[in-house]
Each structure stands twice: as structure tokens, then as C-alpha cells.
Amino acid sequence: xxxxxxxxxxxxxxxxxxxxxxxxxxxxxxxxxxxxxxxxxxxxxxxxxxxxxxxxxxxxxxxxxxxxxxxxxxxxxxxxxxxxxxxxxxxxxxxxxxxxxxxxxxxxxxxxxxxxxxxxxxxxxxxxxxxxxxxxxxxxxxxxxxxxxxxxxxxxxxxxxxxxxxxxxxxxxxxxxxxxxxxxxxxxxxxxxxxxxxxxxxxxxxxxxxxxxxxxxxxxxxxxxxxxxxxxxxxxxxxxxxxxxxxxxxxxxxxxxxxxxxxxxxxxxxxxxxxxxxxxxxxxxxxxxxxxxxxxxxxxxxxxxxxxxxxxxxxxxxxxxxxxxxxxxxxxxxxxxxxxxxxxxxxxxxxxxxxxxxxxxxxxxxxxxxxxxxxxxxxxxxxxxxxxxxxxxxxxxxxxxxx
Amino acid sequence: xxxxxxxxxxxxxxxxxxxxxxxxxxxxxxxxxxxxxxxxxxxxxxxxxxxxxxxxxxxxxxxxxxxxxxxxxxxxxxxxxxxxxxxxxxxxxxxxxxxxxxxxxxxxxxxxxxxxxxxxxxxxxxxxxxxxxxxxxxxxxxxxxxxxxxxxxxxxxxxxxxxxxxxxxxxxxxxxxxxxxxxxxxxxxxxxxxxxxxxxxxxxxxxxxxxxxxxxxxxxxxxxxxxxxxxxxxxxxxxxxxxxxxxxxxxxxxxxxxxxxxxxxxxxxxxxxxxxxxxxxxxxxxxxxxxxxxxxxxxxxxxxxxxxxxxxxxxxxxxxxxxxxxxxxxxxxxxxxxxxxxxxxxxxxxxxxxxxxxxxxxxxxxxxxxxxxxxxxxxxxxxxxxxxxxxxxxxxxxxxxxx
Numbered sequence: 101x102x103x104x105x106x107x108x109x110x111x112x113x114x115x116x117x118x119x120x121x122x123x124x125x126x127x128x129x130x131x132x133x134x135x136x137x138x139x140x141x142x143x144x145x146x147x148x149x150x151x152x153x154x155x156x157x158x159x160x161x162x163x164x165x166x167x168x169x170x171x172x173x174x175x176x177x178x179x180x181x182x183x184x185x186x187x188x189x190x191x192x193x194x195x196x197x198x199x200x201x202x203x204x205x206x207x208x209x210x211x212x213x214x215x216x217x218x219x220x221x222x223x224x225x226x227x228x229x230x231x232x233x234x235x236x237x238x239x240x241x242x243x244x245x246x247x248x249x250x251x252x253x254x255x256x257x258x259x260x261x262x263x264x265x266x267x268x269x270x271x272x273x274x275x276x277x278x279x280x281x282x283x284x285x286x287x288x289x290x291x292x293x294x295x296x297x298x299x300x301x302x303x304x305x306x307x308x309x310x311x312x313x314x315x316x317x318x319x320x321x322x323x324x325x326x327x328x329x330x331x332x333x334x335x336x337x338x339x340x341x342x343x344x345x346x347x348x349x350x351x352x353x354x355x356x357x358x359x360x361x362x363x364x365x366x367x368x369x370x371x372x373x374x375x376x377x378x379x380x381x382x383x384x385x386x387x388x389x390x391x392x393x394x395x396x397x398x399x400x401x402x403x404x405x406x407x408x409x410x411x412x413x414x415x416x417x418x419x420x421x422x423x424x425x426x427x428x429x430x431x432x433x434x435x436x437x438x439x440x441x442x443x444x445x446x447x448x449x450x451x452x453x454x455x456x457x458x459x460x461x462x463x464x465x466x467x468x469x470x471x472x473x474x475x476x477x478x479x480x481x482x483x484x485x486x487x488x489x490x491x492x493x494x495x496x497x498x499x500x501x502x503x
Numbered sequence: 504x505x506x507x508x509x510x511x512x513x514x515x516x517x518x519x520x521x522x523x524x525x526x527x528x529x530x531x532x533x534x535x536x537x538x539x540x541x542x543x544x545x546x547x548x549x550x551x552x553x554x555x556x557x558x559x560x561x562x563x564x565x566x567x568x569x570x571x572x573x574x575x576x577x578x579x580x581x582x583x584x585x586x587x588x589x590x591x592x593x594x595x596x597x598x599x600x601x602x603x604x605x606x607x608x609x610x611x612x613x614x615x616x617x618x619x620x621x622x623x624x625x626x627x628x629x630x631x632x633x634x635x636x637x638x639x640x641x642x643x644x645x646x647x648x649x650x651x652x653x654x655x656x657x658x659x660x661x662x663x664x665x666x667x668x669x670x671x672x673x674x675x676x677x678x679x680x681x682x683x684x685x686x687x688x689x690x691x692x693x694x695x696x697x698x699x700x701x702x703x704x705x706x707x708x709x710x711x712x713x714x715x716x717x718x719x720x721x722x723x724x725x726x727x728x729x730x731x732x733x734x735x736x737x738x739x740x741x742x743x744x745x746x747x748x749x750x751x752x753x754x755x756x757x758x759x760x761x762x763x764x765x766x767x768x769x770x771x772x773x774x775x776x777x778x779x780x781x782x783x784x785x786x787x788x789x790x791x792x793x794x795x796x797x798x799x800x801x802x803x804x805x806x807x808x809x810x811x812x813x814x815x816x817x818x819x820x821x822x823x824x825x826x827x828x829x830x831x832x833x834x835x836x837x838x839x840x841x842x843x844x845x846x847x848x849x850x851x852x853x854x855x856x857x858x859x860x861x862x863x864x865x866x867x868x869x870x871x872x873x874x875x876x877x878x879x880x881x882x883x884x885x886x887x888x889x890x891x892x893x894x895x896x897x898x899x900x901x902x903x904x905x906x
Contacts, residue, residue: 135732138721152876155708159874189809190697192709208698208809208874210709249875257880264906265725269718269811270880273711277702294593295611299680305558306595306613308676315672318541322668329538406592406611408672432905434837471562471611472652473555477660477673502835503667 109384111487112417112451118379119393119422122400124352126426128283134268140281141324141427142261148254148274151247156211160242163202163224163231164215167239178225178232187212202231211243218242250274260428262324284326285426288347289316292340292359292368293406296332311408311473312357319415320355323423323431340371348399352426355419358406368392368403376401384487386450387470388414408473413453413482416503433501435481438463444492446485455479458500512787514890515820515854521782522796522825525803527755529829531686537671543684544727544830545664551657551677554650559614563645566605566627566634567618570642581628581635590615605634614646621645653677663831665727687729688829691750692719695743695762695771696809699735714811714876715760722818723758726826726834743774751802755829758822761809771795771806779804787890789853790873791817811876816856816885819906836904838884841866847895849888858882861903 110118129143158164165181173179186204187193197203197214205211205218217237225232250256256274257267263281271279289312297307310332317327328351333343340359347354359368369392372378376396383391387410392403402419404411416433424430441462446452457464458480468475481502485492492498513521532546561567568584576582589607590596600606600617608614608621620640628635653659659677660670666684674682692715700710713735720730731754736746743762750757762771772795775781779799786794790813795806805822807814819836827833844865849855860867861883871878884905888895895901 134717135721138724150706153711153874154706157874159872188697190699190709192707208696208711244872244874249871249877265718265722266815266876266879266882266906268721269714269815269876272702272714272717273811273876275702275706275712293611294591296593299675299678303553303557303678304595306593308556308611309678311672311675314537314675315668318538318671319668321541408676412669412672432837434835434905437840468652469562469647471556471560471647473669473672473676474652476669479669502837503669 109382109389110380111384115380115383115385115391115393116418116421119400119402119418120425122379122393122395123422123425124400126282126285126352129280130283131278131280133278134271134276137263137268137271137279137281138265139324140263140279141429142257142259142263142267143280143282144259145255146257146271146276146279148250148252148256150274151252152249152273153244154246156246157244158205158207158209158211158218158242159244160218160220161207162205162218162220162242163233164197164205164212164218165202165233165237166197166199166215167217167237167241169199169202170217170219170233170236173233173236175234178234181231181233183226183229183231216240216243262429262431282427284324285353285423286328286351287320287325287353287355288328288330288351289313289320290330290343290347290354290356291332292356293332294334296358298331312404312406312411315408315412315473316355316357316404316415319412320423323420324427324429325423337367337371340367341375344371344375344396344401348397348401352399353422354396354399354401355404356401357404357411359403372396372401372403384450385414385417386447386452388417388453389450391418405470407470409455409470409475412476413455416482416501417451417453417484433503435499435501437497437499440492440494440496440498443494444485446489446492448490449487451487452485454483454485456481456483456500463498463500512785512792513783514787518783518786518788518794518796519821519824522803522805522821523828525782525796525798526825526828527803529685529688529755532683533686534681534683536681537674537679540666540671540682540684541668542727543666543682544832545660545662545666545670546683546685547662548658549660549674549679549682551653551655551659552679553677554655555652555676556647557649559649560647561608561610561612561614561621561645562647563621563623564610565608565621565623565645566636567600567608567615568605568620568622568636568640569600569602569618570620570640570644572602573620573622573636573639576636576639578637581637584634584636586629586632586634619643619646665832665834685830687727688756688826689731689754690723690728690756690758691731691733691754692716692723693733693746693750693757693759694735695759696735697737699761701734715807715809715814718811718815718876719758719760719807719818722815723826726823727830727832728826740770740774743770744778747774747778747799747804751800751804755802756825757799757802757804758807759804760807760814762806775799775804775806787853788817788820789850789855791820791856792853794821808873810873812858812873812878815879816858819885819904820854820856820887836906838902838904840900840902843895843897843899843901846897847888849892849895851893852890854890855888857886857888859884859886859903866901866903
């Protein structure tokens with residue numbers, strides 16, 4: 101199908117579109133405890149099974165009163181009320197407040213029958229059992245009404261919410277102790293290449309340590325997936341076939357790295373064509389051109405470049421959008437806007453992922469070659485440069501995604 | 504010390520300063536595998552124990568040549584070189600390239616002796632064993648030099664780096680398989696208040712479910728701590744004393760919620776004064792005024808408000824800066840800049856934490872009361888309004904921190 105060069109390269113937006121069309125729909129869910137729910141994705145709308153709060157309560161420390169009793173009160177002519185007792189948070193009030201009476205009440209305590217407002221303690225003075233009210237309060241003042249936080253039956257947390265502490269708190273408020281979340285997509289990561297070795301004391305000439313295994317696995321974990329690190333498959337076609345068959349069987353998505361460029365040892369595309377349907381080979385992205393994809397046994401398989409920087413940058417721009425689609429969630433990589441400290445030349449027709457440092461509010465390009473992981477490890481983030489841009493002059497404001 | 508009102512409120516910056524002065528220094532470290540290192544904080548600088556790469560290698564698929572042999576080559580008058588053999592990634596080259604010769608080489612493969620450049624395969628043509636070079640290349644073209652990614656002895660990852668996939672990749676590149684990281688600070692979370700209950704089918708009037716336990720514990724976990732959820736201590740002074748003694752003994756930092764305002768049931772400040780040294784009580788923050796702090800047995804203890812929104816908002820503006828100081832790291836809550844959809848009135852003299860929604864690029868305030876967790880769970884983020892601001896008019900650009 102291809103000789104010693106790539107054919108016409110697929111544009112970045114087309115590549116994303118094709119990947120998204122072939123990504124699995126994903127609905128597997130499981131029940132986890134609230135505390136395990138942090139950063140998981142809610143599987144379905146959760147409705148409040150009761151009103152929150154389910155009783156009217158005091159919003160302030162003060163006295164529960166009939167609002168009408170206080171009308172006309174001022175510091176100069178206070179209204180006097182007889183204090184009957186006091187109610188603390190957690191207590192069931194067994195008293196009724198009637199005309200001329202009041203009850204001492206603490207923040208969060210249930211309002212006693214009869215009372216319809218709370219006058220703040222700071223707005224009163226106490227003389228034995230008599231309370232002097234220095235201010236008039238309207239009905240419902242300093243009272244938290246039944247269901248004012250969540251009404252029974254209302255949606256507390258929507259499906260596909262990425263659960264943060266505040267959502268877990270809202271669920272806890274309704275008495276929920278476990279929550280149905282989407283399972284983590286299982287993604288097998290396979291490294292290819294006879295040059296890859298696992299950590300050892302003596303590294304032979306020609307060999308390099310496996311970098312993509314750890315970067316891709318941990319990036320997947322950071323974004324809600326369960327990585328399965330397959331390790332390295334040596335450059336034998338049969339071994340790769342067997343590995344891929346196992347991987348598509350075991351997982352929801354498969355990511356390979358290496359073996360997708362045009363060297364004599366490249367076998368990924370050949371194996372893709374034998375085992376399934378090749379979607380594309382070669383995309384107009386810099387770095388990261390030698391990227392391929394296929395569908396094998398109904399599962400999407402993505403062949404990323406072997407170079408560590410290209411593999412990881414393509415994770416951010418190609419794989420992360422797929423995970424977001426599968427989980428129907430947005431992870432929002434945080435970003436800052438800042439000005440370029442120097443001119444950047446880009447290649448027209450290639451979508452560019454440019455690693456940068458941000459220093460004193462200025463953006464410095466930091467591309468040390470796509471083979472160098474330090475291009476990324478020394479960077480604070482990256483700037484995406486669209487296909488049709490040739491030059492970004494110094495001083496241009498750019499959005500830096502802080503990965 | 505205090506009657507029925509707070510004394511002069513401590514300003515927000517002063518409160519942060521006092522907390523930081525009393526926060527523990529933190530140097531406990533442990534060794535974890537690289538894959539467990541994700542989002543952990545590096546304890547000490549890590550230096551490269553070898554050059555990366557530790558051999559010169561081809562950056563492109565092509566032919567390893569003596570650059571000088573190609574000088575003058577063009578498409579019209581190609582230079583002819585005899586191809587001796589080929590080298591694949593991972594192979595140890597056992598051949599020397601001399602004048603007039605070349606070797607087929609794949610991306611990532613070790614350069615053979617003698618060769619000092621790689622001419623890309625696309626710039627050549629092959630006629631049997633003879634390679635026609637269509638272009639001249641300078642020495643070192645398409646060659647990745649020894650130590651060009653990391654030189655032996657150079658710092659790969661600095662102390663106090665928050666480990667992301669790219670840093671783990673850089674460590675893997677140097678053959679590291681485990682890494683010394685700071686331990687997670689142990690933080691005990693104690694809820695107080697007789698109204699708090701754990702999830703149950705029937706919630707009595709006057710009682711509420713424990714919200715702060717889950718919000719504070721998971722927020723601590725999100726930001727690198729190991730939370731110890733102590734559960735709820737009922738409003739008895741002796742019980743709280745015992746709980747605090749155990750907590751300061753077991754943990755690096757203690758966070759209470761509830762019991763720090765001025766109701767009759769409030770006991771936290773009394774117990775703080777009995778057991779240790781009260782640092783402050785009452786801060787000029789909205790919401791979140793009834794906040795206190797103390798040092799007990801040398802450990803910092805922070806008393807947050809009982810209201811879920813106040814407790815969690817104070818976590819973000821008071822506790823998170825402490826964790827950052829302890830771990831000497833910045834977590835960078837991601838933020839967006841956008842314009843206010845409507846006017847916001849703020850209280851002069853109070854630092855305000857304003858929950859907001861961001862819709863179609865506009866910022867809508869969303870404060871439903873500090874007792875309502877929905878104030879936070881329905882929000883996309885928060886805007887911080889300094890003490891000296893009274894009005895933010897519609898259209899003002901604000902920074903929304905997306906928690």
C-alpha cells in the first residue's frame with residue numbers, strides 16, 4: 101500500500117473525526133462508595149430521595165420568634181419576649197412558640213412550631229428570662245426552608261458529572277452512601293521495538309529504556325482509564341499479532357507505540373491490515389506524523405509513534421478527546437494565556453504541538469526534538485498551532501495548556 | 504475571652520500568614536515505584552545516572568553516511584554510495600562506514616562507526632546495492648547525539664516536582680524504576696455537632712447527614728494528603744478533648760468542622776484554649792467567618808465552620824495554601840477569565856468566596872446560602888473578591904477558579 105514515503109497525510113481534524121467515529125460507546129457501570137467516587141464519572145442522574153434540609157432550621161444563632169411580634173422593634177424601643185428554653189442542633193424541638201414568647205436557637209437547629217423567623221443574637225439583649233429585640237425581622241428571616249438546598253426528586257448530580265468533593269458532598273447531603281459510576285475504560289498499552297528494554301543496571305549499546313509504557317499508562321490513569329501495561333513486544337510480526345489479539349479481547353481500547361513509521365522494521369501497519377481494517381496511516385501533525393489506527397475485532401487500536409514526545413503529545417491531542425467522548429465528560433486541561441517571548445515558525449499544513457515553558461508571564465518554545473522526553477519533562481505546557489499558521493510573531497498571545 | 508459576638512475579625516491575609524507560620528515543616532519521604540509516583544511530590548533532585556541517549560542514534564529512517572561524501576549532491580547529480588547492510592533499532596552495529604559507503608538505518612538505531620550523518624530515505628533512490636543521494640547533508644544531520652536528552656549527572660526531575668506522566672517518562676529514560684517522594688501528609692478530619700448522622704434510611708427531624716466528612720476528606724485526597732476521617736464527635740467537651748488528643752498524636756494536621764461559631768453549643772474554641780494555644784477565632788471571610796485555629800501538642804488544628812459550603816470554601820482558600828507550603832509545590836487550580844453577567848455586591852472588609860456558574864462565556868453568581876451544599880455542587884468555580892471591593896459591575900472581567 102505504501103512505499104518509502106507516507107501518502108497524502110490526513111489532517112488533524114479528520115484524524116480526530118475518524119477516531120471518534122470508531123471509538124467504542126461505553127456504558128459499563130459499577131457501584132462505588134462515595135469516598136471511592138472522587139474523580140469518577142456518574143453513570144446516571146441521581147435524584148434527591150428526601151428534601152434537604154428536611155426540616156426548617158435556623159441559619160444563625162439567635163432566638164426563634166414570631167416575626168410579627170418584632171414589628172416596630174428598634175434599639176430605642178426594643179420588643180420584649182419571654183425566652184422559654186433553648187434548642188441545639190440535633191435536638192427535636194418539643195415546644196411551641198406563641199405570641200410574646202421566643203426560644204434560644206443555635207445555628208442549624210430545627211425551628212420550633214409556631215416560630216417563623218430567627219433574630220440574630222447580636223440584635224438582642226438578655227435580661228434574665230426576657231429578651232430585648234432591637235430590630236424587626238420579616239417572616240422567614242434567618243430560616244433555612246425545607247428543600248431549599250435540594251427538593252425531594254430534584255437532580256442532585258447529573259449523569260456524566262466528573263465527581264469532585266462538592267458533588268460528593270451534595271450526594272452525602274441526601275443520605276446517599278454509594279454511587280453508580282461508569283467503569284474505567286480498560287486500555288492496553290503495547291510498546292513495540294527490539295530496542296526497548298525494562299530497567300536494568302547495564303544498558304547495552306543500541307537499547308533504550310521503555311518510556312512510553314509509563315507515560316501512556318499514567319496519562320490514561322490520570323484521565324479515568326484503567327491502563328493495562330502489556331510491556332514491549334519485540335519486532336516480530338507473529339508476536340505482535342498475538343499481542344494484539346489478546347489486547348483487543350481484554351480491553352476497550354488498545355494503544356501501541358512505535359513501529360508505525362517507515363523504517364524497514366516497521367510492522368504495525370502490516371499487522372493492522374492483516375488483522376482488521378486500517379483507518380489511516382500518517383497524519384499532518386508535528387510531531388507525531390507516523391500515527392496509524394485500525395479496527396480489529398470491533399475494537400479501536402491506535403498506533404502512536406515510538407518517540408516519547410510524539411507518543412505523549414498525541415495522547416493529549418488524539419486519545420484524550422476519545423476518552424472524553426467515551427465517558428461523555430470534559431477533563432478541561434487547565435490553561436493560561438500569555439505572550440510569546442520569541443517568534444515561532446510553524447509548518448503550514450501540519451497541526452503543531454509545541455512544548456513551552458512559561459517564565460515571568462512569557463512563553464518560551466522548548467522543542468528539543470521529538471525523540472527527547474526532556475522536550476516535555478522540562479515544559480510547563482503546550483501550545484497548539486493550527487495547520488494554516490506559518491508564523492507566530494513575538495508578543496502574540498497564546499493559550500498554554502498546562503498538562 | 505468573647506461574649507455573644509466575635510471580636511475584631513482577623514483579615515484573610517493575616518489568617519493565612521498565621522496558619523503558614525504554624526504549619527508543620529514536612530520532610531517525611533518514601534520510595535515508590537514509578538507508576539505509583541503519579542501526582543506524588545519528588546523528595547529530592549534526581550540526577551541522570553547515564554547519558555540519554557547513551558549512544559548516537561538515527562533520528563530518521565535513511566542511510567548512515569559520511570557527511571563529506573554527500574557534499575555537492577543534488578537531484579540532477581546524485582552522489583552514489585554503496586550500501587553495506589542495514590541496522591535496526593536495538594541492534595549493535597558491527598560495521599564501519601568508510602568513504603563511498605553507507606548503511607541503511609532505521610529511526611532510533613545506533614549509528615555505525617565512521618558515519619556522522621543520516622540522509623533521509625525520501626532524499627535517496629536505490630539501484631540495487633547502490634544508493635543515489637539527492638541532497639548534501641552536514642555532519643550530525645538527523646543524528647541524536649549522546650546525552651542530548653539528558654547528560655549524565657544532570658538533573659532529570661527537581662525536588663518538589665508534582666509528578667506527571669512526562670516526568671515519569673524522563674525518569675524511565677534514565678533507567679530509574681522507583682522514586683523517593685514525600686509522604687502524603689496525614690490529616691485527621693473531625694466533624695462536630697449533635698445534629699450530624701451517618702447515612703441511614705430514616706433521618707429524624709433535627710438531624711442532618713455528615714457532609715463535611717466526605718467533602719474535606721476527598722478534597723484532601725485530591726491534593727496529595729492522606730485523610731483520616733474521624734467521623735462525628737457529639738457535642739460533649741470531654742469527647743472532643745479526647746478526639747483532639749488522639750488526632751494530634753496520629754496526624755500531621757487536624758481539621759475540625761462545626762462548633763466554631765457563637766451558639767450555646769459551641770465548644771471548639773473552649774477546648775482549643777484548654778488543650779493548647781488559640782491562634783485566632785473569627786476571620787473576615789465570607790462565607791466562613793466562624794473559623795478558628797490553635798496549636799495543640801505542637802500540631803496545627805484548624806476549626807472550620809460547620810456549614811458545608813463555608814467549610815469547603817475555606818478548605819480551598821485556607822487549607823490548600825498550607826498543603827502547598829508543606830509539600831513545597833503548587834497545585835494550580837485551573838482558571839478561566841470571563842465577564843460577570845450581572846452586578847455583584849460584596850461586603851467591604853470581608854474577603855469573599857463567590858461560587859459561580861460559567862455559561863456561554865459569562866459568569867453568573869450562585870450563592871444559595873452557606874448552609875446549602877448546592878451553592879457549590881451546582882457551581883463551576885469560584886471568584887475571589889478582595890476585602891476592599893464593594894461592587895463588581897456587570898461586564899467586569901473576573902478570574903474563575905474551576906475547582
